[in-house]
Amino acid sequence: MTTVASLSEELDNNPYALSHLDALESEAVHIFREVAGEFERPVILFSGGKDSIVMLHLALKAFAPAPVPFALLHVDTGHNFPEVLDYRDRTVARHGLRLHVASVQDFIDRGELRERPDGTRNPLQTVPLLDAIEKNRFDAVFGGGRRDEEKARAKERVFSLRDEFGGWDPRRQRPELWQLYNGRHSPGEHVRVFPLSNWTELDVWQYIAREKIELPAIYYAHEREVFARSGMWLAPGEWGGPKDGERLEVRQVRYRTVGDMSCTGAVESDADTIEAVIAEIAASRLTERGATRADDKLSEAAMEDRKREGYF
Structure with a gap:
């Protein structure tokens, strides 16, 4: 058998x-x-x-x-x-x-x-x-x-x-x-x-590792000025952040997905190598959009x- x-x-x-x-x-x-x-x-x-x-x-x-x-x-x-x-x-x-x-x-x-x-x-x-x-x-x-x-x-x-x-x-x-x-x-x-x-x-990250594909550095952990809004760490920019009462902090973060700066949140992370990123993703129970994209949270069916x- x-x-x-x-x-x-x-x-x-x-x-x-x-x-x-x-x-x-x-x-x-x-x-x-x-x-x-x-x-x-x-x-x-x-x-x-x-x-x-x-x-x-x-x-x-x-x-x-x-x-x-x-x-x-x-x-x-x-x-x-x-x-x-x-x-x-x-x-x-x-x-x-x-x-x-x-x-x-x-x-x-x-x-x-x-x-x-x-x-x-x-x-x-x-x-x-x-x-x-x-x-x-x-x-x-x-x-x-x-x-x-x-x-x-x-x-x-x-x-x-x-x-x-x-x-x-x-x-x-x-x-x-x-x-x-x-x-x-x-x-x-x-x-x-x-x-x-x-x-x-x-799969995407394992393929990137196998093929040795270069990525923008923001996908790996780095120190960056961010501020907290709606449970996410957002980067400051001309789009209108931070607002009054939102305090800039320097945190070690990385991005799981990349979009408009106004709605793409960073995650706190020490994963500064591709092996560390893969280990971090394997342990995660949230998709990258569910964790870090505010535009998908505008409504239940956004x-x-x-x-x-x-x-x-």
């Missing part, structure tokens, strides 16, 4: 058996190549965050030694961490990539968007994103969303059909049996594609509401 132990031993002794990271990498590479064959104008969302960095690394692998046949798109809130923007620009230059930047600030300056009272711009990204998709006629948009991040994202397919307004309707999503992906869409519609759907935060409006 085959037992778990005997099956594990069999896999260990089989030189052709794939590790779980190999299997995830193979699936993602297949998805990139499938999109390249099915769509005319794909684009990769790239913010300089860890998931988009891993996604780009996989795209580079999928088409090597040829260049990546897709452009990159960053929806810039204007409140990004400087370290992350610097990483983004260095990466684009190093690989000779094309980068489109959709600026939230430009839409505010033209009066097409209004600042929120809380200073948070993450919810304002939807309009610049949809505008960039329409103007550039992108028909497939790669995102780094993972199903373990948040309950609304757990409902996503790998190929997520969006209507002519960029909206997501769970009733229109298609089955994906045997890794068969259906990219058909009507004029004006497009497909969001999630190569990391089946990855977890721990992410799902934004997805219906056209966000990721």
Whole structure:
């Protein structure tokens, strides 16, 4: 009788058996190549965050030694961490990539968007994103969303059909049996594609360690000025923090996820190496978005509401 132990031993002794990271990498590479064959104008969302960095690394692998046949798109809130923007620009230059930047600030300056009272711009990204998709006629948009991040994202397919307004309707999503992906869409519609759907935060970090992928330094423990708000440590900035009564402190922190400075919290941590980060994540019982993203706490269904409006 085959037992778990005997099956594990069999896999260990089989030189052709794939590790779980190999299997995830193979699936993602297949998805990139499938999109390249099915769509005319794909684009990769790239913010300089860890998931988009891993996604780009996989795209580079999928088409090597040829260049990546897709452009990159960053929806810039204007409140990004400087370290992350610097990483983004260095990466684009190093690989000779094309980068489109959709600026939230430009839409505010033209009066097409209004600042929120809380200073948070993450919810304002939807309009610049949809505008960039329409103007550039992108028909497939790669995102780094993972199903373990948040309950609304757990409902996503790998190929997520969006209507002519960029909206997501769970009733229109298609089955994906045997890794068969259906990219058909009507004029004006497009497909969001999630190569990391089946990855977890721990998978991402283990893959970063295995592939020796460089990340912005803020993902590792460092001393930083922060202040407490709503149970999170936020970084000061032009977006409006700290307010009266909020005291700046120097703490040793790191970031599990990267977004708008106004809604992305740091966690206190001593994990200044990738091995220490992996150990810390393995012991955590909170997802990175649940622990450190204020924009997901605006309502019980904040992410799902934004997805219906056209966000990721």
